[in-house]
Amino acid sequence: MTGPTRAFALVGVVALVLLAVGVGVVLGEEKNVAGTKHDVATEGTPPCVYCHIPRDAQGELLYARDPNGVGPYSGLKPFCFSCHDGTVAPLKSYIFDLTRPDHPADPGVRGQDCTRCHDPHETGYGKFLKLPGGADFCRNCHFRAGPTDHPVDIDALTAGRAPPDGHWDPEAGDFSGTRLWNAAGTGPGSFVKCLTCHSPHGSQPDTAINTVAVSPLDGSSVSLCQSCHVSGRGD
Amino acid sequence: MNKRPYGPFERQRPNDGQPTVLLVLAGALLIGGGLLAGILFKPFDWQDNAAPAPARVSELVYPAATELELTLPANEEWLLPSAAATAGGLTFVLDAGHGRILGIDSSGVATYDSSSGLELHQPMAIATDGRRLFVADSLAGQVLILDLAGRLEKAIRLPGPVAAEEEVRPIGVAVAPDGRILVSDASNHRVLFLDGDGSLLKTVGADRRAEGSEGFNVPGALTVDARGNVYVVDTLNGRVVKLSPDGEFIRDYGRLGGTAGTLSRPKGVAVDGAGRVFVSDGLLAAVEVFSPDGAYLGVIGRRDPANPTSGSLFQAPAGLWLDGDRLYVTDRFAGLVTFSLPGAD
Incomplete structure (x- = not known):
């Protein structure tokens, strides 16, 4: 192979590899979105274009999609809200009630918007979460090595110890099997999870504790007491 | 063997790979450098004799004067208000977050609150014929008809398609001059034409996601x-569809995009007496205006109306209502913003 041929072949091979990788990434994403709730495409249209809106090369950008830049309604939030506002999807719980924090999102800070926990392309774990749900999800950030005054010992399982109530479900495989009540295990199955006391949406700032009575938006309740003391159970 | 000596050029011909690569690289550098130099230093003006460039479309500002910015009523709070309509001297605002209607007087005070007698579930649209209010109660799948004092006259339970997988979710409502009621069903991608009593006359749309003249x-x-023509915000197709009074497709306004004259997430629509179409866009934080034949006329809602780059008054503009020459924009976070439009009536 002569020199120029070799050089062109090299460039060609690199270009082909890059093209293949790019096409693979795009096709992979489309495959994930297709058939999910985020697939809002009409027949024959790729689902990408409704969010990755094609830029009109001839036109002037009207403005940035983030009209504020700072504050609770900034960053990617306006983008998510542009469908999750009661039109394309109903409003849910406290998610876009700007008077209540979304734990632990910090809108407008790169990597800390809704996409800190959710990925619209990820379908493996439910609710478009980026990682498996349950206690292990919370522990992606809330890992701890030393002693704690947290009422539930969230490191019990990894340390091989039982939680403070002395009872946990060895079959559960993670902290979600911890029981605070019904030590005999004959209760209604009120296994305590992180979400029993905490909520990422509509809870208290800092502690993310559920204290809110009933969301006016969808009637959902994240009341702290009622997550265990359910009327009629007699617990 | 007597070899013919190389000529002066032949001697310089590269005969192995490395100098060839260098030559190709040098050529690429030369071309790239030339391009860069041309772009940066513009040694000559090739557009010398070209016609002057037209004004950039994003510099088009539609004439409108901001009259009122009501973030919250003086005596109440609303959460994610979705739409408003004016009747009987009040502005009736849908407080979608709290599931109620607030009647706001001219001084910004809520003098009417529907929550004592009505339970609404994410009301998303409101219309009036001047005597009654028509409310699209989205999660209840109903259209409610109220008198202007807020008394319920009728609750119309909307029929779903035959093979519906989704509940009917009305997020748009309008009343035609002949008394027919028009309702959009977001879940099933269709527009319902009802008579004044709420009986279904016909549906428009494909009962599934569609585009073009086929549906929504x-x-x-x-x-x-x-004249009774119907204008439908077609949210995910990034356009407004104009239907004849009988529901036939006439044309559309806008297309999906992120630039002036296109629509990213159209939310509200209003039409003035001259047929100009006003569309709010929740993602572009703007109200865009189109002529009856679809030409882009400009934007409403800049902080400085003369300066299109001065930022938006809006955060998430949604419902639009036009009463005479006054445009009411309901913003999900910024509240009620009204404008006067010269010559809109």
């Missing part, structure tokens, strides 16, 4: 012009 992809807000 999440039909939203609706309005009707004086």
Whole structure:
């Protein structure tokens, strides 16, 4: 192979590899979105274009999609809200009630918007979460090595110890099997999870504790007491 | 063997790979450098004799004067208000977050609150014929008809398609001059034409996500012009569809995009007496205006109306209502913003 041929072949091979990788990434994403709730495409249209809106090369950008830049309604939030506002999807719980924090999102800070926990392309774990749900999800950030005054010992399982109530479900495989009540295990199955006391949406700032009575938006309740003391159970 | 000596050029011909690569690289550098130099230093003006460039479309500002910015009523709070309509001297605002209607007087005080007698579930659209209010109660799948004192006259339970997988979710409502009621069903991608009593006359759309003249992809807000033509926000197709009074497709306004004259997430629609179409866009934080034949006329809602780059008054503009020459924009976070439009009536 002569020199120029070799050089062109090299460039060609690199270009082909890059093209293949790019096409693979795009096709992979489309495959994930297709058939999910985020697939809002009409027949024959790729689902990408409704969010990755094609830029009109001839036109002037009207403005940035983030009209504020700072504050609770900034960053990617306006983008998510542009469908999750009661039109394309109903409003849910406290998610876009700007008077209540979304734990632990910090809108407008790169990597800390809704996409800190959710990925619209990820379908493996439910609710478009980026990682498996349950206690292990919370522990992606809330890992701890030393002693704690947290009422539930969230490191019990990894340390091989039982939680403070002395009872946990060895079959559960993670902290979600911890029981605070019904030590005999004959209760209604009120296994305590992180979400029993905490909520990422509509809870208290800092502690993310559920204290809110009933969301006016969808009637959902994240009341702290009622997550265990359910009327009629007699617990 | 007597070899012919190389000529001066032949001697310089590269005969191995490395100098060839260098030569190709040098050529690429030369071309790239030339391009860069041309772009940066513009040694000559090739557009010398070209016609002057037209004004950039994003510099088009539609004449409108801001009259009122009501973030919250003086005596109440609303949460994610979705739409408003004016009747009987009040502005009736849908407080979607709290599931109620607030009647706001001219001084910004809520003098009417529907929550004592009505339970609404994410009301998303409101219309009036001057005597009654028509409310699209989205999660209840109903259209409610109230008198101007807020008394319930009728609750219309909307029929779903035969093979519906989804509940009917009305997020748009309008009343035609002949008394017919128009409702958009976001879940099933269709527009319902009802008679004044709420009986179904016909449906428009494919009962699934569709585009072109075939149907809608999440039909939203609706309005009707004086001739009875129906304008439907087609949310995910990034356009407003104009239907004849009989529901035949006439044309559309806008297309999906992120630039002036296109629509990213159209939310509200209003039409003035001259047929100009006003569309709010929740993602572009703007109200865009189109001529009856679809030309882009400009934007409403800049902080400085003369400066299109001065930022938006809006955060998430949604419902639009036009009463005479006054445009009411309901913003999900910024509240009620009104404008006077010269010559809109």
